[in-house]
Amino acid sequence: MTILYNGKSVEAEDKITVAAFLDHNGYGKKRTSVWLDGRQLLTSEYQTVELTQGCTIKVVRILGGG
């Protein structure tokens, strides 16, 4: 399926979860925030919410201080 990821059209596996999508895109355990079709997801939703054809996902890498 085709989705819009951070402003770019990309191919993604059908029914892929947000957690799997993040993993696939190299975020691993990195601190991220995710907006799906304009709604910010709770981290507790990453394992269960699935991406759908034509959806828009925005992933922001959180970089703190130190």
Place this chain on the structure above:
Amino acid sequence: MFPDAKILDIDLSKGKVDVMTIPGETYRLYPGGSALGVYLLLNKMPAGVDPLSPANVLAMTSSPIAGLPVSGGSRLNITAKSPLTGGVGDSQSGGYFGAHLKANGWDGIAITGKSDKPVYLYIDGDKAELKDASAIWGKVTGEAEEIIKKEIGEDKLQVVQIGPAGEKMVKFAAIINDCSRANGRTGMGAVMGSKQLKAVVVKETKSAPAVNKDKLMELSKRIAAGVKENPTVAGLQENGTAGELGGNHEAGFLITRNWQTGQFPGGWEKITGQTMTETVLKKNDSCFACAVRCKRVVEIDGKVDPRYGGPEYETCATFGSYCGVDDLEAVCVCNQICNMYGMDTISCGATISFAMECVENGLLKDDGLGLKFGNAEAMIKACEMIAKREGALGDLLAEGSARAAAKIGGNAKDYSISVKGQEIPAHMPHFKPALGVIYAVNPFGADHQSSDHDPMLSEAPDTDARKWYAQIGLWKGYEDHFEMDAEKARFALETQKYFSVADTLGLCQFVWVSGWALTGPDDIVDLCKYGIGWETSIYELMLVGERRINMMRFFNQREGFTKADDVLPERIFQKIPDGPGKGQGLTKESFEYVRGLYYENAGWDSETGNPTDGTLSRLSLDWLKKL
């Protein structure tokens, strides 16, 4: 009952060692760290003294909770009037000294005067004596520590000391402990050097037990268990603070070539924490009782001695991307020079990058050194010259970039990226705009560890960060953390107060106060209760934090500081020219808008930027009005 503070009161001019006691009801208002430090400064020092004169007060402080067996709980604070900024100086370091100072029964040391010969202070329990330091004056930190241990005949000592840079009063000289940890910022080492005080040494001893051992151990174990679960803190353990350097590059906000851009293509991979781990890392090191173990120890045969630790993120940035240098070995060598000679790696690397830009623009002659962006060899040589104030160039740059720019003239001042004379650390306000406001208003110059950083406000609503922020009154999340609105002014001020609690109690923000750290406000309250029986609240602690900031601000007011000093360099307002951050910038309008709201929220006069009488009264600081 809150415990009394026991302070060693040293007059080096008279060679006198006295004891000062601060009653518990007073100590509770300024419970350690730089709150206690600036309290001592304001009580013992008149306005207008030369920072490098005997009248300056150098305060080394622990806290009532130092020495408890808990991660990130025993940092050492050092405060004095800063020779770099002319205002209050302040810096913290990790290690073991703070815990052992408290374990010996001391909450702090206040040092005035100037010795007529080099001395060091030796503390063993109640006994404190000044000893001749002639044999170690001029020695680098590693050598001096060895000689001290041999002379005292004891290996279990904690030594904080200056190196030759402090002796020569390099304006950003640091005070080093364990040969590898620095009270780096604001030139505290120069103050110590001006007093001919080479070192303060404490004998290691056992800390007092917690009042509720079981509960404290429960908290301590929970924190330790959280290390592996927390992606940021686990990353610190794996790759140190420089582990996020690549993330900053990828986002387009890695300060490069003296703030000319925010990306370092082809270079960043070579100077990251990951590369350090894979190549030169010998081992991790720890601070007192800390489970995080983020400290790096590197070794390069024939070049870098593990005794001098390893570079942090700031050091990899300032001696790396700031200078356009992609050579990790050179970064490690400069880190070692700074720890041997006692210099702040942030100001030193940033001042060299300033000099590189001046040379490239024909404003500064380097006498064939080749001081241009990317020249690692010249960077190392410049670092050594600064440490020794060698030659006209070394002597000039040892004054820091702001003073050097004034001497160079022309548009050199445009290349000094500093606030109140202190070089800005490696986090771009273009990316973290509320942090830019803190850079401007912070009493001791630009500092990245005085408040939380904007991107944390984009964390999901169910994260610890957002829960903890809500507990200190910060409710709003941001999809676009670049936004500057009224709530950003509150974020800047409230997290500054909260981080100020950490700098008072000697807490490491990697464990305690950052949104990404391991604990929240309730945990700090529990730590105080289980550790020393202090039945406090987050309300009282936030007042403590706010009081510290206002005392510092008042200190600066006496020295003539105003709103005109709360500004950022012009370059900060220029948009990033290329890379992923292209076009991003902090506008003057949004900066001034949020700074204005910050003043109002803080209870500071909008014309002068100084605390109003009402604010001082609200914080139980009426006594300041009589000074």
